[in-house]
Amino acid sequence: MPPLSISQITTVNAPFAEDVAAYRAAGADGIGLWEFKLTGEDAAARAAIRDAGLTVTNCVPNVPSILPLPLMQGPLDAEERIDSICASVRRLAAFEPDCVLFLTGPGGPHELVVEGIRRIAETGRETGVRVAIEPVQREFAELWTIVSDVAPAVDLLREAGADEMGVLVDTWHLWNSPTLLDDLRTHADRVAGVHVADWREPTRNTSDRAFPGEGVADLPAILRALDDAGYRGPYDVEIFSEADEDSLWSLPADEAARRARASFDRVWELSR
Numbered sequence: 209m210p211p212l213s214i215s216q217i218t219t220v221n222a223p224f225a226e227d228v229a230a231y232r233a234a235g236a237d238g239i240g241l242w243e244f245k246l247t248g249e250d251a252a253a254r255a256a257i258r259d260a261g262l263t264v265t266n267c268v269p270n271v272p273s274i275l276p277l278p279l280m281q282g283p284l285d286a287e288e289r290i291d292s293i294c295a296s297v298r299r300l301a302a303f304e305p306d307c308v309l310f311l312t313g314p315g316g317p318h319e320l321v322v323e324g325i326r327r328i329a330e331t332g333r334e335t336g337v338r339v340a341i342e343p344v345q346r347e348f349a350e351l352w353t354i355v356s357d358v359a360p361a362v363d364l365l366r367e368a369g370a371d372e373m374g375v376l377v378d379t380w381h382l383w384n385s386p387t388l389l390d391d392l393r394t395h396a397d398r399v400a401g402v403h404v405a406d407w408r409e410p411t412r413n414t415s416d417r418a419f420p421g422e423g424v425a426d427l428p429a430i431l432r433a434l435d436d437a438g439y440r441g442p443y444d445v446e447i448f449s450e451a452d453e454d455s456l457w458s459l460p461a462d463e464a465a466r467r468a469r470a471s472f473d474r475v476w477e478l479s480r
Contacts, residue, residue: 210441211237211238211441211443212237212238212444212468212469213236213238213263213266213443213445214227214234214236214238214239214241214266214468214469215238215265215266215268215275215403215445215446215447216239216241216245216344217240217268217430217445217446217447218447218456218464218465219231219459219461219464219465220397222460222461223245223247224245224246224256224297225287226263226461227239227245227461228256228257229461229462230464230465231260231262232260232261232262233462233465233466234462234466234468236262236305236468237262237345238261238262238265238444239257239262239264239265240264240266240267240268240403240444241264241265241266241267241268241300241303241305242267242268242313243246243267243269243296244270250299250302250303253303253371254302256393260375262476263304263306263442264305264306265280265305265306265441265454266305266306266308266309266376266400266444267279267296267300267303267309268292268308269300269305269310270282270292270296271283271289271292271293272293272310272311273310273311273312273322273352274289274293274310274311274312274324274328274350275289275312275313275314275315275316275320276289276313277313277314277351277352277369278314278351279351279414286313286320286324289324289326290327290328291324293310293328293331293394294327294331297331297332297335297337298331298335298338300337301336301337303360305337306338306400306441306442307337307338307339307340307400308332308338308339308340309339309341309342309376309401310339310340311341311344311352311353312341312350312353312355312364313352313354314350314352314353314354315354315418316354318326321333321354321364322364322367324369325364325365325368326368328370328373329368329369329370329373332373335371338374338378338400339400340374340400340401341355341363341365341373341374341376342375342378342381342403343355343360343378343381343382343385344378344381345380345381345382345414346384346385347411348414350416350448356381356382357382357388357391358375358377358382358385358387358388358392359387361375362375362395373397373400374398374399375395375399375400376397376401376402376403377392377403377424377434378405379402379403379404379406379420379427379430379448380406380407380417380425383407383425384407384465388433389429389430392433392437392439393433393437396434396437396439397438399434399437401441401444402434402439402443402444404431404444404446404472405417405419405420405445405447405448406418406419406423407423407424407425408423409424414448415449416448416449417447417448418447418453418477419445419447419467419471420445420468420474421470421474421475421478422471424462427462427478427479428475429479431476432479432480433457433458435479443476445468447468
């Protein structure tokens with residue numbers, strides 16, 4: 209089995225210490241940090257992660273995008289947002305993550321996104337942290353992003369001169385990309401991390417995912433393509449579930465972590 213991580217948004221309502229304990233008990237290898245959950249001393253959080261035998265995988269900054277997001281609070285000024293992302297990269301560097309990710313945000317101007325990528329890339333170089341851009345689901349692109357496929361994301365990084373920057377592959381966002389499998393084969397060296405979730409059908413909103421194997425996405429094919437292309441990093445189960453009924457966010461942290469572990473294992477076996 210490959211290394212398995214659980215993103216803290218999966219257990220959004222649990223405190224940090226409960227996340228760490230639940231992920232360890234479920235047999236996870238890593239934790240995907242969300243900066244907003246770091247409410248105590250960072251040194252204590254690092255010690256708790258280390259003592260649990262977990263590694264830090266994909267980190268999400270407090271301000272996750274260069275351009276404002278219509279569905280999330282945060283600064284409206286792009287310069288302020290870029291500064292915040294860079295500050296998060298510096299802070300999260302102490303956790304020795306696999307990557308710190310960010311989104312472009314929707315709209316423009318395009319030149320501002322490119323300049324933001326340049327500045328974030330430079331911060332990554334200064335801190336020794338790999339930073340990654342995350343393409344976002346095409347059905348909701350107008351709310352989140354200017355890139356919804358791997359290849360255009362790589363082209364955007366090249367335009368910004370950020371050739372060392374990676375791409376965060378999220379199966380929920382990319383499962384219906386018509387070029388995904390070819391893109392993974394072509395750009396495997398740019399994959400900095402992988403978020404895993406399934407597409408619930410019908411999908412009720414932009415935060416309505418399913419555990420791996422419990423939706424309609426062909427996750428075994430995606431995982432097989434990643435593995436065949438040489439990706440050997442962790443797979444980070446990341447579940448959003450904002451719904452009035454059947455919300456997976458209502459699960460206790462230990463149960464959610466166990467389901468993340470078991471569902472991923474089943475999908476991985478199918479991918480073989």
